[in-house]
Amino acid sequence: MTKLSKQTDDNDKVTEVFVDEPTTSTTNNNSRIVRPFLSRALQKLMRKDPGDSTTTTDTDNADNSSTTATATVVTDILSSSSTDGEKNVNSSEKIIVSQADILRALAVKTRLEAEKMEVLLTLDKINKLESRLLSASSKDAAPSRVLSEEERANLVRDVQILKNKLNATSAVASAPSLINNNNNNNNNNNPKLSSNEDTTSSTQSTEPSLDDNINNNKKPILSYEKQLEAISSMDKLPQPIREMMAKSAGLPTHSNSTAIITKLAEEGRLYEGEMEGQFNMIANAEDVENADIFVDMEFAEINSFISTLLPSVTRKEPVPMEYVDAFYKEVLGKDTFQPNERNPRPVPGGYLIRGTSMVKSSKKIDNTDIKQDAADEGDLLMDSIDKKLLSSSVANKLRAYYILDPTPPSGEEILNDEDEYPVLLVTNYDISPTTAAWVKPTVTFLGLTSIAIFALGAFAFNADIIDKLSANANNPDDNLDWLYDLSLPLASSLLATQLFHELGHIIVAAKDGINIGIPTLVPGFQFGLTGGITPIKSSPRDLKSLFDFAIAGPIFGLVASMILLYTGLAMTAFMDSSALEQLPTVPVEILRSSALGGGLIDYLLGDGVLNSPDETQLIKLHPYAISGFSGLVLNALSLLPIGNTDGGRICITFFGRSFSRVVQGTTILLLVLAGFFGADKANTLLCYAIFTQCFQNEAEIPCRNEVDELDSFRGIVAIGMSLIVVLTLMPLP
Numbered sequence: 114m115t116k117l118s119k120q121t122d123d124n125d126k127v128t129e130v131f132v133d134e135p136t137t138s139t140t141n142n143n144s145r146i147v148r149p150f151l152s153r154a155l156q157k158l159m160r161k162d163p164g165d166s167t168t169t170t171d172t173d174n175a176d177n178s179s180t181t182a183t184a185t186v187v188t189d190i191l192s193s194s195s196t197d198g199e200k201n202v203n204s205s206e207k208i209i210v211s212q213a214d215i216l217r218a219l220a221v222k223t224r225l226e227a228e229k230m231e232v233l234l235t236l237d238k239i240n241k242l243e244s245r246l247l248s249a250s251s252k253d254a255a256p257s258r259v260l261s262e263e264e265r266a267n268l269v270r271d272v273q274i275l276k277n278k279l280n281a282t283s284a285v286a287s288a289p290s291l292i293n294n295n296n297n298n299n300n301n302n303n304p305k306l307s308s309n310e311d312t313t314s315s316t317q318s319t320e321p322s323l324d325d326n327i328n329n330n331k332k333p334i335l336s337y338e339k340q341l342e343a344i345s346s347m348d349k350l351p352q353p354i355r356e357m358m359a360k361s362a363g364l365p366t367h368s369n370s371t372a373i374i375t376k377l378a379e380e381g382r383l384y385e386g387e388m389e390g391q392f393n394m395i396a397n398a399e400d401v402e403n404a405d406i407f408v409d410m411e412f413a414e415i416n417s418f419i420s421t422l423l424p425s426v427t428r429k430e431p432v433p434m435e436y437v438d439a440f441y442k443e444v445l446g447k448d449t450f451q452p453n454e455r456n457p458r459p460v461p462g463g464y465l466i467r468g469t470s471m472v473k474s475s476k477k478i479d480n481t482d483i484k485q486d487a488a489d490e491g492d493l494l495m496d497s498i499d500k501k502l503l504s505s506s507v508a509n510k511l512r513a514y515y516i517l518d519p520t521p522p523s524g525e526e527i528l529n530d531e532d533e534y535p536v537l538l539v540t541n542y543d544i545s546p547t548t549a550a551w552v553k554p555t556v557t558f559l560g561l562t563s564i565a566i567f568a569l570g571a572f573a574f575n576a577d578i579i580d581k582l583s584a585n586a587n588n589p590d591d592n593l594d595w596l597y598d599l600s601l602p603l604a605s606s607l608l609a610t611q612l613f614h615e616l617g618h619i620i621v622a623a624k625d626g627i628n629i630g631i632p633t634l635v636p637g638f639q640f641g642l643t644g645g646i647t648p649i650k651s652s653p654r655d656l657k658s659l660f661d662f663a664i665a666g667p668i669f670g671l672v673a674s675m676i677l678l679y680t681g682l683a684m685t686a687f688m689d690s691s692a693l694e695q696l697p698t699v700p701v702e703i704l705r706s707s708a709l710g711g712g713l714i715d716y717l718l719g720d721g722v723l724n725s726p727d728e729t730q731l732i733k734l735h736p737y738a739i740s741g742f743s744g745l746v747l748n749a750l751s752l753l754p755i756g757n758t759d760g761g762r763i764c765i766t767f768f769g770r771s772f773s774r775v776v777q778g779t780t781i782l783l784l785v786l787a788g789f790f791g792a793d794k795a796n797t798l799l800c801y802a803i804f805t806q807c808f809q810n811e812a813e814i815p816c817r818n819e820v821d822e823l824d825s826f827r828g829i830v831a832i833g834m835s836l837i838v839v840l841t842l843m844p845l846p
Contacts, residue, residue, distance in 0.1 A: 244453045422770040427462035443505040463540035491818035514538040516819040545650035560634030567641030568604035571697030603736035610744030617669030625658040640743035655818040656766040663762035674744030681738025682717040698731035706795040709840040749841035756809040
């Protein structure tokens, strides 16, 4: 910065004019005067009074320090625009302000945010290292977790290095303020100014800053037309941003854009940017200090992500903080779960508590406890927590779940394989799904009606049956009991396949103590039913229990369907011609939609019965064969990994909640593509995809223990069932 000249007005007031001068030496650029456009928010953030600010010219020293005291307080909310390069000044004084000042302020803001993130990451590393030391020091530590003296010393050293890093950051001297005060002390502290020509004082420009405008109630001018433009721009912003601006203006979060913009304009905190249609907002000091502007969006995104992993029933009512405090004091500790954070993290529906399980499995050999890594440690932890919870003041008020951390992992955590840490999820005691009392009976009635219509409709293309119905229409005295007798075997056997499916769920639920709701029969058009919905009203003990419950229903249903299909085909093959004429019919297109079911039909009936080039051709089958084929397809559909269907539950047990959402999304995409590109000519898969997205898209309620993995036997069973699903839903070539 080079002083060009002195100017003297009629009142003998001396004004020094400065401009930026490019230099070849970094030391020559050490002295500069920055215009004083800083607000009270920066002063509060720096914990310095403007009157105590000094101007330092040794920029080398300032650059070498790790200070974070200088920050811009003009936050670009509506768009990233810079402030006007020129201000109205008195005719007697003109100051040329460099655009570099604005860029420097933006750079400082970016550096502050980066340093903030570095501090947070450092704290997280310290917590993880201390947790590892704590778990290794426990008497119940597994042999694999015991540290050698060298490893322990290295961990202690790493923790101390990180703590020293934090202490050094907090101990750095505050950076010089960018506010240039008009006093001799500032001039004396500035070698560049003191070495200039002898002057009694250096008089600063009397141009009012934005901060001065606010202090003096001189608000930046924003015309009515410009306010309308700002309102239009704000309407296009994301909801979290609008809510943040409403909070900053002291208005309710649901306030409209007109009220928010008007309030900000009245307070002089909204002004027009440099580019057309761009506006800036001056943040409150409280906003900057609390970092609400920077964390609201991130917090909302994390909560939105977690909301997709946990069902809405976990968010029935907010969990009172006093309950969580009591849980910390009365339940958690060295004999259950040791938190490594003083305060739990609030998430939709409850709180996450990070820490270390202090419960380890053991077996006794010769009356000696032998510690071992076992798959049931999570169950033992939950038993220990439940025991203490029952005797606490929050018994029957809270419920805890041992799950993998549902928050999105950072890049560093993924690289270090630290993205699946077990945590405790604390929610309200009751998370059972609820529906209106009339919904389930109504849907089940429609399901039974759908079965009856399907059974009657199977005879709609039988010429003999249609002729007999026409004759009955001309004779009112004849009843239709004969038609009911024909359709009853089909309706009852189809209902039986679904009842066997539900029986499998009921058996496992009774064995594992899972409270379930009354099954609901969902109507369907192609097979009489779309399936059944059996809600889980109490959390399964662990993933094994959830897997057994989910897979038992389809196994029972598939076995019943295969028996009916084989029996019906055998009866069809050996039926005389007169009885064959009374059988219901099914289009070839439907039968060819399943490689397993259609292949079995083609094999047992022979003569290439399904090889007709006309897919609308009708095949006469015994009612048991039709219901067996329908049950086979319906049970296979229920095993697709979607939402809270049986397949969605199994998917959670295998892939966890986070990755299961990826698997489920991929499955939906494949079903839709199959429907639109001709691979699903009967549109069975497309209809099921639409149904599940409308009615069964939510995740299942959490298990008490979702950390312990499945055993190999259940894995083999799941793979075998997956092959059956693929063969059943894949069309015949």
